[in-house]
Amino acid sequence: MFAKNRTNMYKISSLLLAVLLGIIAVSCQQKEENNFKVDVTITGIGDKVVYLQQRKSGEWVKYDSINLVADKGVFEGNIDLPEYFYLTVKDGQGYVPFFIDKSDISITTNINNMRDYTVSGSKTQDEYSAFMESLGKFDEQAALLGQQYQQADEEGKKNIEVQYDSLMEQKTQTMLDYALSNNESVVSPFIIMSNSYLFELEALDNVTNNFSPKIANSFYTQYLKDRVSTLKNVAVGQKYTDFTLNDPDGNPIPLSSILNNNYVLVDFWASLCGPCRAENPNVVEAYNKYHDKGFDVFGVSFDKDHDKWVEAIEKDNLTWKHVSDLKYWSSEAGKLYGVQSIPHNFLIDPQGIIVEKNLRGEDLQNKLAEIYSE
Structure with a gap:
């Protein structure tokens, strides 16, 4: 009898231990599920919904939302690596960006005035803010050059353009140097990703390969790897790479149908892009010649308004084939060719090989003169 009861006691004890361990495990899991907290105070908002959102691949992605009560509320959640968020208000009155x-x-x-905000408690945000403040000197100098440019004569404008290009090269190099020296910080791939259109492939490849395995799974590191590819x-x-988009009448036209053993300039542009419209006469001259x-x-x-697209084609006398999916910066062809700024172009030879990129002004005229004088 004693042995039987003792066996039952062991079973009960084992069961209690299992339950206790389960409670501890759940408690630990709950603790792991909430490894960050964001206390929000928006004076004057009262009782309203606010959101945590992110920008990923050009789209807004909602992460979470809470109801503020008397101006205050708390977000809680779990995160593996630091990420950049936007605290936004439902009616679009502003946002606060932070890590x-x-x-x-x-x-x-x-x-x-949500532009006036304070973020405290995030070391990653402190690091990012400090670096961005150090970049401020370049932006101040660029603004000054912009003012001087408006009042300069033609010769002066050329000199200012040289100064501006040099300034932007310094700014770009400063970002690269920071990312190379701080390769374990998520701030580094975020900075490079946010300005990736400024970097040539070789520099982008080098800095991406230099990031520590500790941040290899960061969204920003993965984005850069995809961009390099x-x-x-x-x-x-x-x-x-071939693609097919519709012309203004809705007819699908593949790039391959235009090649036909010709040299073809694949020209990415938009009706609302001032530099694109300024470059169009040069492309028209090259085409006619x-x-x-x-x-x-x-x-x-990269237009999103069909009528404005067609109007610009007609006004600028662009008599070649045109296509668009009217997705703006989410253009499928733009993604395929890694286009992050416009105007942007690719010159493809009769064998379908990309032979030049971003030929504008005299560079385009000189390249075509070289080709057709052979």
């Missing part, structure tokens, strides 16, 4: 990491963070702002696919010397010799242009628009 969330594994810490207790406080945000204070006013609904009447895309740029390698459309680098000079590579075979072109060399089209009879086999040169063609394939216009790919």
Whole structure:
């Protein structure tokens, strides 16, 4: 009898232990699920919904939302690596950008001026803010050059353009140097990602390969790896990648149908892009001069308004084939060719090889003169 009861006691004890361990495990899991907290105070907002959102691949992505009560509320959640978020208000009165990491963070702002805000508690945000403040000197000098440019004569404008280009090179190099020296910080790939259109493939590849394995799974590191891969696919010397988009009448036109053993300039532009419209007369001149010799242009628009797109085509006398999916910066062709700024173009030879990129002004005229004088 004793032995039987003792066996039952062992069973009960084992059961209690299992339950206790289960409670501890659940408790630990709950603790792991909430490794950050964001205390929000928006003076004057009262009782309203606010959101945590992110920008990923050009789209707004909602992460969480809470109801503020008497101006205050708390976000809680779990995060593996620091990520950049936007605290936004439902009716679009403003936002607060900041990094969330594994810490207790406080945000204070006013609904009447959300540009004036305070973020504390996030070491990642502190690091990012300090670096961006150091870049401020370049922006101040650029603004000053912009003012001087408006009042300068033609010779003065050329000199200012040289100064501006030099200033931007310094700014770009400063970002690269920081990312190379701080390769374990998520701030580094975020900075490079946010300005990736400024960097040539070689520099982008080098800095991305230099990031520590500790941040290899960061969204920003993965984004840069994907961008490097895309740029390698459309680098000079590579075979072109075909795509099909609709013309203004809704007819699908593949890029391959335009090649026909010709040199083709794949020209990314948009009706609302001032520099694109300024470059259009140069492309028109090149097209009129060399089209009879086999040169063609394939216009790919980043427009989202069909009528404005067609109006610009007609006004600028762009008589070549045009296509667009009217997705603005989410253009499928733009993604395929890694286009992050416009105007942007690729010159493809009769064999379908990309031979030049971003030919504008005299560079385009000189390259075509070289080709058709052979």
